[in-house]
Amino acid sequence: MTPPTDRALRASRLKFLLVVFVFTAPIIAAALLNLSGWQPVGKGYGEPIVPQRNFEQEHVRVRIADGRMWLWRDSSPRLTLIALVGPNCAAHCVDVLTKMAAARITLNNNMSRVRLLYLGQPPADAATNGMENFWQLGTDVDGQLATYRPTTPDTVSALLVESDGTALTLYPAGFDPSGLRKDLQKVVR
Template sequence: MSEPQAQPARSGRLKLVLIMLVFLAPIVAAGLLTVTGWQPTGKGNGQPILPQRSFEGVRVDVGGKPWAWRDSEPRLTLVVLPGPACAAGCVKTLALVRNARIVLNRNADRLRLLYSGPAPTGTDAQAVMADYAIGTDTTDAFAPFRPATPDAVAVVLVESNATALAWYPAGFDPNGLRKDLQKVIR
């Protein structure tokens, strides 16, 4: 009579081991992938800034006051850097960047637009610039990212902790920027 009881106990242990393996397998697989150095290839449209750098110590004056990289609530900053002589092409790109923020809908408040450079010229410049905080980079810390091409715009996406995430050089695709923003800001 003791044999029939041994079979259900063995069957129960086997089920328990199988359940543990189901939950343990992904952890083991992730560990193996990490040890081998594999990284996912989820590619954004911007170029990663390597090595990563923090702009917390960079002073950008906006209306005579320093820009607060760490805001009262976590918000990203899109630093827009014009090249020399920001005119019609530059203003068009500024409008597309502003529209990329608007497309975020209810999450639009989680992204701040900071324009750092001389004021743009052009017919629509004043209307477009209403959505931007206009600042001056007193230490010229953004010089490596600023385009040298006239009438061009580059963008740097900065995390709420002042760490630069990505750089979009002159000639970037505003739709690619919009897609990246939708991934980052949810």
């Protein structure tokens, strides 16, 4: 076997350095962007909750229909989608609630990773339209979520809450339920 020439050795080292550069350049670029304060922004349909709140740490108490208290930290990691209704939840409100429940169903095998919590006075026909099959009905005991509740009649706002109780996103009254569905599909994989 003949020893490599200086030219072949330099070419080999250059190829090695090129491979190292190809793999380290994106990491270095990401670190520089992060240090400069730049953060990527994705196309989300809701509004981020700023400042961030953690309902578990704030002891936000929600009593569900059977008398038990809602556990923000569930036995398995699951998001909570909270529907907060304005006064007199009627046809439009029920339509939005139905689309929100359908957004959960479109997650297929992952739909068990999202819990649906309805806070407020249920619509008059809640028992007949099957709402209780999809939603846990509850009340905000101390009114700590009142700032997110719409004041316009027959409207719904929604909150997406992480499995540790951290409120992630607000969908104010008039939001597009198909946008909520797209956000859920991005978050729940």
